[in-house]
Amino acid sequence: LAKTTQPISMDSYEGQEVNITCSHNNIATNDYITWYQQFPSQGPRFIIQGYKTKVTNEVASLFIPADRKSSTLSLPRVSLSDTAVYYCLLDGGSQGNLIFGKGTKLSVKP
Amino acid sequence: DTGVSQNPRHKITKRGQNVTFRCDPISEHNRLYWYRQTLGQGPEFLTYFQNEAQLEKSRLLSDRFSAERPKGSFSTLEIQRTEQGDSAMYLCASSLAALGAPYEQYFGPGTRLTVT
Numbered sequence: 001l002a003k004t005t006q007p008i009s010m011d012s013y014e015g016q017e018v019n020i021t022c023s024h025n026n027i028a029t030n031d032y033i034t035w036y037q038q039f040p041s042q043g044p045r046f047i048i049q050g051y052k053t054k055v056t057n058e059v060a061s062l063f064i065p066a067d068r069k070s071s072t073l074s075l076p077r078v079s080l081s082d083t084a085v086y087y088c089l090l091d092g093g094s095q096g097n098l099i100f101g102k103g104t105k106l107s108v109k110p
Numbered sequence: 111d112t113g114v115s116q117n118p119r120h121k122i123t124k125r126g127q128n129v130t131f132r133c134d135p136i137s138e139h140n141r142l143y144w145y146r147q148t149l150g151q152g153p154e155f156l157t158y159f160q161n162e163a164q165l166e167k168s169r170l171l172s173d174r175f176s177a178e179r180p181k182g183s184f185s186t187l188e189i190q191r192t193e194q195g196d197s198a199m200y201l202c203a204s205s206l207a208a209l210g211a212p213y214e215q216y217f218g219p220g221t222r223l224t225v226t
Binding site: 032034041042043044045046049051087091092093098099100101102103 | 114143145150151152153154155158201203208209210211212214215216217218219220
């Protein structure tokens with residue numbers, strides 16, 4: 001099974017852009033890359049998903065290089081409420097391969 | 111509330127006892143997933159169902175773990191002969207099924223199990 005690696009923690013200040021990278025050297029052809037946000041005592045919540053190149057939605061962007069061995073979640077202009085743990089997930093869809101990283105704890109300071 | 115619900119939210123049990131957790135997914139979702147999450151770790155995939163069919167169960171942690179979804183709606187996760195190492199948060203999620211790109215998963219609040 002493919003493994004994912006993320007930084008354990010990151011610090012930022014309100015209003016800054018935050019980029020969190022996930023490494024997945026052995027990603028499978030059918031794997032999509034999905035990012036989730038988790039607050040304490042809650043289940044994870046979907047942020048964004050992509051397969052390759054760039055995806056953008058109303059809250060984040062996801063950059064995936066051509067070799068797909070990594071991905072970068074970009075959060076523009078973070079606020080205090082973005083303090084949470086962020087996970088990347090490799091999801092093989094119908095294949096049932098679901099691998100979460102260990103998560104990156106983002107702390108946003110005023 | 112039309113989100114994913116899990117019951118109970120907390121369970122304390124003694125080592126060797128059996129426990130069962132229930133998950134009620136979003137009603138139109140035909141996929142249901144179970145995960146285990148320990149402190150400081152990401153969710154660890156255990157098993158998933160599409161309707162009533164359990165399509166992946168090789169990642170269940172041992173033969174003490176079993177899951178059912180008898181009518182394709184709610185699901186139960188049972189742990190027999192609990193051990194202290196089973197103490198964790200058990201998360202359930204649901205989604206639509208897809209042939210291509212997976213749909214986002216909606217997670218419940220989890221059941222926190224403490225084995226004493």
